[in-house]
Amino acid sequence: MSRFMDTLIASARHDVGARARGLTTGEPHEPRRRTWSEVHEQARCIAGALRRQEGTPAVGSGDAVAVLAADPGSIAPAVQAVWLSGGSVTMLHQPTQRTDLTHWARDTLRTLRMIGARLVLLGPPFDGLADVLDEHGIEYRNLSELADSVAVLEAPVETAETDTALLQLTSGSVAEPKAVRITHGNLDSNARAMVERAGLDAEHDVVVSWLPLFHDMGMVGCLAVPMFLGMEAVKVTPADFLERSMLWPELISRYGGTVTAAPNFAYAIVGRRMARADDGAFDLSTLRFALNGAEPIDPAAVRTFVDAGARFGLSPGSMVCAFGMAESTLAVSFPPPGRGVEVDTVDPDELERRRRAEPIGQEPTGQESDGARSFALLGSALPGLEVEVVDDSGRRLGRREVGRLRIRGAAVTPGYLTVDGPLSARDEQGWLETGDEGYLVDEQVVICGRRKDVIIMGGRNVYPVDIERTACEVEGVRAGNAAAVRLDAGSRRERFAVVVESRLAGDEEAEQALGKRVASRVFEVIGLRPSTVVVLRPGTLPKTPSGKLRRAATAELITTG
Template identity: 75%
Template sequence: MSRFMSTLVTSADANTGASARGITTGEPEQPRRRTWGEIHAEALTIAGALRAPEEGAGVEPGAAVAILAADPALIAPTVQAVWLAGGSVTMLHQPTPRTDLEHWAQDTIRVLRMIDARLVLLGSPFEQLADVLARHAIPHRELPGLASMAEPLTEPVDVAEDAAALLQLTSGSSAEPKAVRITHGNLYSNMRAMVTRAELDPDTDVLVSWLPLFHDMGMVGCLTVPMAIGLESVKVTPADFLARPLLWPELISHYGGTVTAAPNFAYAIVGKRMARADDGAFDLSSLRFALNGAEPIDPQAVRTFTDAGARFGMRSECVVCAFGMAEVTLAVSFAPLNRGIELDTVDAAELEKRRRAKPVDAESAHARRFAVLGRALPGLEIEVVDDSGNTLGHREVGKLRVRGDAVTPGYLTVDGPLPAQDAAGWLDTGDEGYLADGRVVICGRRKDVIIMGGRNIYPVDIERSACEVDGVRAGNAAAVRQDPGSRRERFAVVLESGVAGDEMAEKALGKEVAARVVDAVGVRPSAVVVVEPGSLPKTPSGKLKRAATAELVHE
């Protein structure tokens, strides 16, 4: 049995009592708490059904099993059941009320064929998609009642360290599906490293999360880790959060949450809403670890959150900035605990023209500020190299790459397997950045960097300046390259605003945004495009899809 499975089973056995650690789901309407031991017992029964050929499932060791469900109460035992049965888990991207189901089915069929899925397990609220899957001859079972159809598995199926545990669908801008192959060894290594660096204590910590379980931060960080170490957890859905963002601090207050995690945009949204809340509405004094990752970190958004939270007893030091990616299971680096956000302020000209991060005074008019993302987690190495692969030194900007036990061996693609590491074990992260005293600083995605007049201009600087203009939805502006790689490379800004459709208001907003961008980076955008709220193309995890966004710019 893999080390990860042994940890999972041992923790479940230790958490069988009524007061033992567990997971609460169903908030805010119908909260229900179960111990991890109870989750394990249910998982054994589901695994028995999955392994029983007479029940129509017959999952064999090594088989890929896809799950399409939103209810964490169903997902938690089902994920564990697939592992107990010796299979790998793929969380399918979920259709929304606006999704064209036939297009979704076509995309899903490509994914299922790519991972060679043997079975799709359907749960609430997606049971109605059974007919869609049936029309395309996709084997599937509905989760409600599956646990009652067979005898519990007597013992977990033995799996090797290099066996696949997760096939994590990537959420990049490409139309071609791709799955990151995470092994049991990868999962165990990164899990232990995160527990160590975050100083997670199953006896005292309480995790509160709304993150989607089809994304690596939600699946690995906010379900798998708590389930494996017996961490008390409260789990709601992204739909719950989006319907009422203040549910998040309400749950932290009610359950004494000590640990949480979210992308930058969520901290911005909740910070603004908490600022308008009544005194005494929340008690956030218990929060000690609020991870900010999965997208570029905006210092202003963090300050909005911590300033608003201070009125409710929250310490600004609780915010922990992080660097992570699915290819490294989840986490690459964490900033130190109890420091809050730390910024590195560097000379803009040195950065853009000479590719050096030269420190300058925080009040300098020609400065760029980046969040410091800490040192590599135990078991991982990070280095910066130039285009020829030569290792760069302190504060020299180049390609970031990582290697270690948590790094995936490769991808599954529609054209077959694809290795992720080079001959020396290094994974190219696709990010551009530098190391400052061994601590990671990311400037941006290499493919998104705008090159004009010999300068490397980072989209995040443009986007943050655009979002400072009244009328632009926070976190909903995108800078996109035009004519990339040519001598006339340019960029446009696409932003969401409530004034979309009002020609005069759009024109006025565009002028103000363009002026603000010029002040920030010294270059004027070729166009400012205003679209309705909710129009910017995003991945299932909420990241901007820049290639698709560029199509909204009409010459």
């Protein structure tokens, strides 16, 4: 049996009695708590049914099983059941109210063929999609029916460290799917490294999360790790958060949450709203580890959250800025808790022209001045992982030299599944190219931006995130909803456009005025003028299922639309 499964099963069997830890779901309307032992027993029932399917082949060792559900209370035992059966789990991208179900079914069928899925486990709130699956001949089982099974799996199927545990669909177009293959060994290594670096304690820690379980930070960090460790967890859905974002600090207050995680935009939103909340509305004094990852970290947004939370007992040292990716199972680096946000402020000319991150000092507030660039320090590589920076020839670069980031270690995936077949992820020495540009400072990782998105103009290498943050400072632009995209990439006339969302969209005069303000502000701070500023209605910017900007799709949208 793999080490990961051995530990998970041992944690479930240990969680009995009055002090047993468990999983709470259903907040805020119908909270329900089950101990990890109870989750495990339900998983054994589901696994028993999966191993004895009627009318379809039984799930066995090495089989890929897809899950389409949003309710964490249904997903937790289902995922564990697949692992107990010897299979791997793929969380499918979920349709929204605006999704064309015909297109979704076509793309989903392509994904299922790519991973060789035997079955889809269907649960709330997607039970109504059974007819769509039937129409396309996709085998499925309803999770509510499986949970009532009387067939209990007596013993788990043996799993090796090299067996696949997760097939994590990558961000991007669902029409061109790609899945990261995470083995049991990968999962075990990264889980143990995160537990060590974060100092997670099953006896005392409580994780509170709303992150989607089809994303690696939600699935691995906020479900698999608590399940593995036997740690108390409170889990709601992204829809709950989007409906009422202040539910997040409310749940931390109610359950004494000590650990949480979210992308940068969520901290920015909640920080602004907490600043307007009444005294005593929340108690964040228990929170000791608030991980910020999954998208570029804006020090100013982080500061908004930390400053607003101070009134409710939040320790400034609780914020932890991280670097992670599905290819490393989840986490690559983050600092130990308690240090808070550390910012590196560098000379923009040295960064853009000489590819060096020369420090220029910073104001006590950490605010940028005179066009300086500030980046969050993301800690050193977790145990079992290495990070290095190289140039385009593969030569290892020194301290503060900007280049290509690559990673190596036990948590790094061996490869991908694609529609054209398996694809190796690592070179002969085991290194995986992350696709990011960055540098190292005293072994701490700094991310400047994605290599494919860098805008090259007049000998300068400009990172879109700097332009986007500047655009979002302009009144009328929706916070966190601006994209800077390359035009005529690779040509001598390379240009860039700025695309923003605004409620002013549709009013031609207001759009023009906003575009002028954005262009002026970008020129003032960055020293380059966009060739055009496009104003879109809210919710129009192309994003991945996990909410990241799709800059290539944005460029295509404005050049073809």
